[in-house]
Every structure is written in structure tokens, then in C-alpha cells.
Amino acid sequence: MFDFVTSLSRKQKTGVFLGIDLALIPIALLITYMVQSLPTSAIETMIDTLPVLPYLIGFGALLEWRMGLAHIQLNDYERRAVGLTGILAVLMAAALATLATLAGIVLPVGTYVMFGIIYFGCSSATRIILHQVVLAIYQRARPRRRVLIYGAGTTGTQLAQALKSHDSIDPVAFVDDNSSLQGMMLAGLPVYPPARLQGLVEARNINRVLLAMPSLSQPKQAQIARRLQKMGLEVQALPSFAQLIGEEALIDKLTPVAPQNFLGRDACDVALGDACEAYAGRTVLVSGAGGSIGSELCRQVLSCRPRRLVLYELSELALYTVHLELGHLTEGSGVELVPVLGSVTDPRQVRRVFEKYDIQVVLHAAAYKHVPLVEANPLPGLTN
Numbered sequence: 483m484f485d486f487v488t489s490l491s492r493k494q495k496t497g498v499f500l501g502i503d504l505a506l507i508p509i510a511l512l513i514t515y516m517v518q519s520l521p522t523s524a525i526e527t528m529i530d531t532l533p534v535l536p537y538l539i540g541f542g543a544l545l546e547w548r549m550g551l552a553h554i555q556l557n558d559y560e561r562r563a564v565g566l567t568g569i570l571a572v573l574m575a576a577a578l579a580t581l582a583t584l585a586g587i588v589l590p591v592g593t594y595v596m597f598g599i600i601y602f603g604c605s606s607a608t609r610i611i612l613h614q615v616v617l618a619i620y621q622r623a624r625p626r627r628r629v630l631i632y633g634a635g636t637t638g639t640q641l642a643q644a645l646k647s648h649d650s651i652d653p654v655a656f657v658d659d660n661s662s663l664q665g666m667m668l669a670g671l672p673v674y675p676p677a678r679l680q681g682l683v684e685a686r687n688i689n690r691v692l693l694a695m696p697s698l699s700q701p702k703q704a705q706i707a708r709r710l711q712k713m714g715l716e717v718q719a720l721p722s723f724a725q726l727i728g729e730e731a732l733i734d735k736l737t738p739v740a741p742q743n744f745l746g747r748d749a750c751d752v753a754l755g756d757a758c759e760a761y762a763g764r765t766v767l768v769s770g771a772g773g774s775i776g777s778e779l780c781r782q783v784l785s786c787r788p789r790r791l792v793l794y795e796l797s798e799l800a801l802y803t804v805h806l807e808l809g810h811l812t813e814g815s816g817v818e819l820v821p822v823l824g825s826v827t828d829p830r831q832v833r834r835v836f837e838k839y840d841i842q843v844v845l846h847a848a849a850y851k852h853v854p855l856v857e858a859n860p861l862p863g864l865t866n
Contacts (some may be wrong), residue, residue, distance in 0.1 A: 500552040502612075502639025503605055504539050508654050510601040511535070517600075518593050527589075539615040541577045545570055556613040562782070564606055571602035589651030626652040629690045630682065632659040632706065634666075634673045637720060638694035642669040652685050683713065693719035709810050758786035760843065767792040767841045769826050780804065784811055790818040792839055796825050796848065827865060 511531065515524035533704070544554055549570060552768070554563045582589055627650060631638045634656035634667035639850030645653045656673040658664065663673045674682055675853070682688065691710050693703060703719065710717045761783050768783065769774035783791060793808070795801035806850070807819040812819050820839060824831045826848045850856045856863035 489701045489834075492698075495555075496552045496583055500543065500546060502608055503546055504543055505553070506601060506604045507539050507542055507609065508606050511578075511597060513600050513604075514593060518590070519597060520590075520593070530587055531582070534578075534585050534587070536580055536763065537581055541742055542570075542574055544574055550656045556609065556616055559613065563609075567609075568602055568603050570683065570824075571605070572654075573597060574601055589835040610864075626650055627686050627690060628652045628654050628686060629662050629692055630654055630657060630679075630686075630688045631671070632657045632690050633694035634660070635695070636662050637695075639669045641694050641720065646670070655682060657682070663803060664829065670732060679710075680713065682824070683715065688715070690716045690718065693717060696720050705807050708807075712810060745779070747838050761786040761788045763787070763789050764839055764842040765790040765792065766845065767794055767835070768845045769794040769848060771795045772797050772804045772848075773847060773851075775851075776845075776847035777804045777807070778830045779847055780808055781811070783845070784808065784815075785819060788817060789842075790820060790839060792820045792822055792835065794822045794824065794826065794835065794848070798821075798823060 508528075511719070512528050513522060515527045520527050543779070549566050551563070551566055551570060554566075575594045578597055579589075579591075580593040582594075588844055629651055631642055631653055635658075638656060642653045642656070645651050653671060655671050656663075656668060657679055658673050658674055659673070659675075659676060664671050664675045693706065695703065707717050707719070764782050766788045768776050768779050768791070772795040776795070780791060780793065791808075791812075792807055793801060801823055803822050805819065808819055822835055824835075826832060827847070850863060
């Protein structure tokens with residue numbers, strides 16, 4: 483069946499659609515007579531209508547050809563195509579009324595209205611059923627890759643709609659941090675919270691995740707990408723909306739993502755080498771651990787497998803963020819991660835932390851680095 487479907491030319495497919503739509507005219511007419519309360523039986527009324535039926539079919543063929551309905555692909559049969567089918571059904575009902583009047587066939591006005599409704603329903607339903615049948619044929623012939631879409635916003639739903647008609651990709655579900663979307667159905671797919679990601683991947687046999695959050699900050703995307711890749715998933719991301727301008731299809735814009743892509747500059751991949759010996763198996767404290775420099779120092783130190791890493795940070799939000807990110811990196815590594823909220827200008831707290839955790843190595847990265855702000859606030863700058 484797959485070979486037969488793929489062997490059909492565009493003209494042959496157009497002829498099939500046209501033939502089906504024309505065959506639906508007498509079928510819809512017979513159904514109309516069957517559901518209507520007419521003086522004669524449905525078969526007798528159909529026989530009386532036979533003289534005008536060829537003209538009705540010919541008029542339908544002309545209309546469909548002029549409107550281009552037969553040329554619309556199954557993948558593109560959406561709102562515009564449904565609207566054109568509705569217009570065709572109305573014109574066909576009007577044509578039936580005109581031809582019946584000219585032939586002297588007396589039918590109730592409701593019969594013409596019912597014929598238009600039934601013809602519209604049959605034509606639309608046939609296209610939808612054909613679409614599902616063709617998709618099933620392609621799915622059986624070509625294994626589809628099951629993917630998860632991370633981000634249920636506008637970009638994610640548009641991506642899901644585009645992928646539904648793809649012959650080799652099967653979107654399974656959304657994952658989104660927005661609690662108001664969780665549990666909903668968008669674009670025919672359920673929305674799950676990130677906490678259920680691991681179970682979802684295992685239960686639904688997913689091996690690829692598509693990041694559809696171009697407006698999310700680059701550090702946040704990098705954090706999500708690292709967490710997904712740690713689960714053994716292939717991660718791809720959509721570019722920003724500015725990069726989507728062009729003739730390339732939306733799904734063709736998907737590209738493999740690496741955390742280095744979110745730096746905004748060339749990566750400086752310098753191995754620590756022998757310097758790792760200074761941190762391996764020791765208790766290391768990084769001050770300013772939530773900053774851009776401090777957080778990168780923490781990542782580098784973790785690669786050296788210290789016994790304990792103490793994150794010393796003044797900002798609660800920054801400490802929470804870096805502790806959450808590094809927590810994923812230290813899972814199963816045996817490295818103890820200790821978050822400490824406080825200021826390095828507080829000698830009593832610093833002394834207490836050194837004594838409690840037996841600090842052996844200190845990497846001091848706590849500092850104000852935005853010069854204009856410090857110049858505008860000299861007293862806090864001097865205190866720091």
C-alpha cells in the first residue's frame with residue numbers, strides 16, 4: 483500500500499480527490515432523502531432526481547476545479563480548505579434547487595439545506611479520514627521518532643502542529659514550567675510538569691527533546707539542555723524568532739544544541755590538567771558562587787571531584803539557582819554540595835564556616851564587577 487501511495491503523481495492524486503468529491507454528490511443526495519420526511523420513498527425520489535443528477539455532478543466538477551479544492555494536499559486541509567468546502571456545499575445546494583425547479587421536481591426547501599449540510603459533512607469527513615489513513619500507512623512503512631516538546635507556548639504549539647503531518651516524527655507531549663498549562667491539552671497533546679520528565683521518557687520511549695522556548699534566557703536554556711542530555715536524550719532547539727525569517731520550513735530550523743552555544747562568544751576550553759590535584763578529594767569553598775565567574779569556577783572544580791564544595795553567596799536567588807544547577811551535576815558523584823548564604827565581609831560567619839566544614843582551598847570570586855554601579859554607590863563598594 484505504501485508503494486502504491488508514493489507512486490501516485492500529483493495529477494493522479496488530484497484526480498482521486500475530484501472523483502471522491504463527485505461520487506459523494508449522489509451519496510449525499512440519497513442520505514438527504516432518507517432523513518427527510520418526503521411523500522415518496524428515498525429510492526423513488528432519487529429516481530425522480532436522476533435526470534438532473536448529471537448536470538449537478540458536472541456543475542460540481544466545474545466548481546471544484548475552479549476553487550482548487552482538488553489540488554489541496556491532505557496535510558494542508560485546514561481552516562481555509564474547510565471554508566472552501568463550505569462554500570462549495572452552499573453552491574451545490576443552490577444548484578440542486580435551481581435544477582430541480584427547472585425539471586419540475588417538487589421538493590421542500592429544507593431538503594436543499596439538508597443536502598448542503600450533508601454534502602459538506604461527507605466531503606470534510608472524507609478528507610480527514612483519508613489523511614489519517616495515509617498517515618497510518620506512512621507510520622507502518624517508516625518508523626517514526628517519538629519526540630517531546632519542551633515549551634507549550636506559541637512556538638511549541640506551532641511546532642506541534644507542523645510535526646503532526648510529518649511522516650517520520652511523532653510529537654508525544656509537552657513539558658512546561660508554567661503550572662497554569664500543566665494538565666491541559668494543547669494542539670492535541672498533553673502538557674506535563676518537568677518533574678514527570680524522567681517517567682515520561684521511559685514510559686513513552688522518547689529519545690529526543692525539542693526546546694521550543696526561543697524567548698527564554700540563554701543560561702536557562704543551557705541549564706535545561708544539560709539536564710536533558712544527562713538523561714541520555716538528544717536535545718534540539720529552535721532559534722530565535724528573528725532567525726526564523728526566511729523560506730526554510732519551521733521543522734528544518736531545528737538544530738542540535740550544545741550548552742556552549744548559549745555563551746554568546748567563542749568557548750575557552752582549557753583543561754585544568756595537573757591543577758585538578760589541588761582540588762581532588764579536598765573541601766573547596768567558592769565565594770561569590772552564584773555569579774558568572776563563581777558559578778563557572780564551581781563547574782570546573784566539580785570536574786576535579788573534590789570531597790566537598792561549599793557555595794558561599796550573598797544573593798539568595800543566585801545561591802538557589804547555582805545550587806539547583808550543580809545539584810544535577812553532582813548526582814551520583816559522591817561530591818557533597820553545601821550552600822551557604824552570607825557575606826564574606828562578616829568575619830564571624832566566615833570563621834564559623836571554615837571551622838564547620840574544614841575548608842582546605844578557597845577560590846575568592848565575591849566582588850562587585852560593574853564599575854559604573856560601584857562608582858555611583860561608593861560606600862557599598864568600599865565595604866565590599
